[in-house]
Amino acid sequence: MQPRNMSMSGVVDLGAVKAAGEAKQKAEQARSRAAEGGGGEAPTSLVIDVSEATFEAEVLQRSAEVPVVIDFWAEWCEPCKQLGPLLERLANEYAGRFLLAKIDVDQNQMLFQQFGVQGIPAVFAVIAGQALPLFQGAAPEQQIRGVLDQLIEAAEQRFGIVGQPVAPGQPSEESAPEEPEDPALAAAHQALDAGDLAGATEAYRGVLAEEPGNVEAKLGLAQAELLGRVQGLDAQQVRKEAADNPTDVDAQLRAADLDLVGGHVEDAFGRVVETVRRTFGDDRERARLRLLELFEVIGADDPRVVSARGALARVLF
Numbered sequence: 395m396q397p398r399n400m401s402m403s404g405v406v407d408l409g410a411v412k413a414a415g416e417a418k419q420k421a422e423q424a425r426s427r428a429a430e431g432g433g434g435e436a437p438t439s440l441v442i443d444v445s446e447a448t449f450e451a452e453v454l455q456r457s458a459e460v461p462v463v464i465d466f467w468a469e470w471c472e473p474c475k476q477l478g479p480l481l482e483r484l485a486n487e488y489a490g491r492f493l494l495a496k497i498d499v500d501q502n503q504m505l506f507q508q509f510g511v512q513g514i515p516a517v518f519a520v521i522a523g524q525a526l527p528l529f530q531g532a533a534p535e536q537q538i539r540g541v542l543d544q545l546i547e548a549a550e551q552r553f554g555i556v557g558q559p560v561a562p563g564q565p566s567e568e569s570a571p572e573e574p575e576d577p578a579l580a581a582a583h584q585a586l587d588a589g590d591l592a593g594a595t596e597a598y599r600g601v602l603a604e605e606p607g608n609v610e611a612k613l614g615l616a617q618a619e620l621l622g623r624v625q626g627l628d629a630q631q632v633r634k635e636a637a638d639n640p641t642d643v644d645a646q647l648r649a650a651d652l653d654l655v656g657g658h659v660e661d662a663f664g665r666v667v668e669t670v671r672r673t674f675g676d677d678r679e680r681a682r683l684r685l686l687e688l689f690e691v692i693g694a695d696d697p698r699v700v701s702a703r704g705a706l707a708r709v710l711f
Contacts, residue, residue: 444495457520461492461549466516473532474515491557594618616690663702
């Protein structure tokens, strides 16, 4: 099973889009329950073994509520035997502020490759569906604590994710079952995962016709349309045309799409902002609207979007 969020360098990612859109609401609900004395929904365990089959449920979905730290390890790896117990101890000490997911690379080669792991032990994190590397090797405990503190702070500041505190060493309660997903939205997701971009686009538009404010459908549609635009493009030719014709709006927009799909978010935004600056009339409006579409793919709360919005405003006004 290929996790949706690994499909495009962890940047254009429906799993991340969904998680980021829900994270703040879930965090606020957890804080409200805690304020009422009811506590939050704690994870069933602070340390879990994850496989390719359970990755989406155990890592992607749960990363909407708590930062997930991934420990890539193997039985034959001696440094792993030093780092693993330390991370497990810290997971319990931090008491629900992050979840530790252990992945045996020998048993889960696809995940090993998709994360681009160069050697083990290797530690990554997933926040709101977005993956990022933390460190490699058996680092000193003080350094690891610093990395974890920064991770927890970033999760709260960027996504409103505060974890789900539990008493250290105490068994936690089972989480309440999630509400079933909207069948129409699920069908749209399935079409996108299967590469049926036309079907996904139509399905997302159907959801939005019934529920215009559905954030997940808006972002899913933006992703499907982006993937449709880059399908079949010759990346080398597109970049050459953009370099040779800096005033050609279509050439710049095609290159920006490829930048975003390739994970070069700031480059994509900067290219379109510059195109807006250089153009007038209908061309400027077309570039501006494309930039807003690209913002939808990444998510309104992402700092890169916030920065690019400011740059766009300065160019326009």
